[in-house]
Amino acid sequence: MRSYRRRRLLVPVLLCAFAVLAARPTAAGRQPGSGTLGDLGLSAEVVRLYEEAAAATQQYEAGRREAEEQRARARRAEELLDRQRRHIAALDEDLGRIARAQYRGSGGLPVAAQMILADSPEDLMRGHHAFSQADLAVNNAIAKSRRAEARLAADEAEAAAQWQVLEQRNSQLAALKAGIERKLEKARSQLQGQADASVAAGACRGAVRLEQPETDLTDAWVAPVETYELSASYGSGGSRWARRHTGQDFAVPIGTPVRAVGAGRVVRVSCGGAFGIEIVLKHEGGYYTQYAHLASVTVDQGEHVSPGQWIGQSGSTGNSTGPHLHFEARITPQTGSAVNPVSWLEERGVSL
Known part of the structure; x- marks a missing residue:
């Protein structure tokens, strides 16, 4: 009688264990962006x-x-x-x-x-x-x-x-x-x-959760990097671009923390193509900002970010001739809708 009751308890336990194992993703089935240990x-x-x-x-x-x-x-x-x-x-x-x-x-x-x-x-x-x-x-x-x-x-x-x-x-x-x-x-x-x-693989490794520094920021908008030198500007010409440069470049060393310029939501994290590793944020008012040529990202798609939050680290991926951050302000998340990012930030109280 006791043996029968033990078998009745054992069956649900085994079924739960099989369900958990079946739900765990395999190494081959990881989503792009999930990363590996x-x-x-x-x-x-x-x-x-x-x-x-x-x-x-x-x-x-x-x-x-x-x-x-x-x-x-x-x-x-x-x-x-x-x-x-x-x-x-x-x-x-x-x-x-x-x-x-x-x-x-x-x-x-x-x-x-x-x-x-x-x-x-x-x-x-x-x-x-x-x-x-x-x-x-x-x-x-x-x-x-x-x-x-x-x-x-x-x-x-x-x-x-x-x-x-x-x-x-x-x-x-x-x-x-x-x-x-x-x-x-x-x-x-x-x-x-x-x-x-x-x-090269066309797949992001996933967010690296950097420990955010303690800041006393009270401004709603900030520059995308804390210290920098401005390089290629919006609208400038060059052989590297099909028409005109669509953003503002910040010359910074590889690994420099990149900040969200304002509160928003991550609508794109992608790896590959001319922009290399890039992040696109959506802000209130219908504007978007892009951060390109990164070496790593610290956020995942769908996350909400605050002004000054570290969202990645600068690099030289994609169509890049040296370490820098390519920053754009857009009216859509897609390429081709960029506005002058320097003027856009100045309207929000950020002078570069």
Whole structure:
């Protein structure tokens, strides 16, 4: 009786297990954009390397500022040394003048000899007074010279120590900078290689969930990248475009975080073609923005985004001659409906 009840319970459990296994997608049946564990792990590693390089850059900048301050202190010490040298030279000149004055005032005889040869007590007293004054002047000059020489020696030692610290700091900064460049090159190379493979396959790997930075943005609209140089502008001509350039290019290194310029919804994430990896957002008012030539995306189609949210990383995929972000403002999600993106952003309070 107990065995029968156990069999009755076992059948539903097995059926549920088969249903779960049947519902799980196989590796061959993944949708484009779902990604694989290996792809996501590599993307996360690239992001980690980029953040590490950014932290190292901050350390380098802090060290560079410290080195500049050390250099300024060393320059001030050198200026003090020059003043001390000039002061000692002046004291030496004073000693020479005192000696010459004594010789001329005694008719060529030392003051002590004049005292011995004095004819009267008055001459003796005058000689003693002259000798005391000359001796005091000489002693004062010698004491000043010795103090100046001591200060000079101390200042020279301090300047040498400061320059030594500066050279050590400069060596450390050079090594740190070289490490930064190696890490950045490695991160960007991995990121771009991964993106090129996606474009060649015509299928996106899926969103890499970057940890969003804490911001205090209060504006409804922002620039698509935080720091940049403007390159090809809207309407410019060139052999790379069939007619005219339809967007504004932002020259930025591979891996630079790309931001949503305003609140909206992701209506397209695609990989392949002239734009390489691209994202299209729909905003209120019927306008769309495009972000092209990316190296990775951090959002999936259908997601809602907020102003300044990281939606991808810049790259050089598709019809691109170098790392940059191609940004467009459109009245439809399709190519061919672009408006001047610089003017469009200016109307929303964003000056490029």
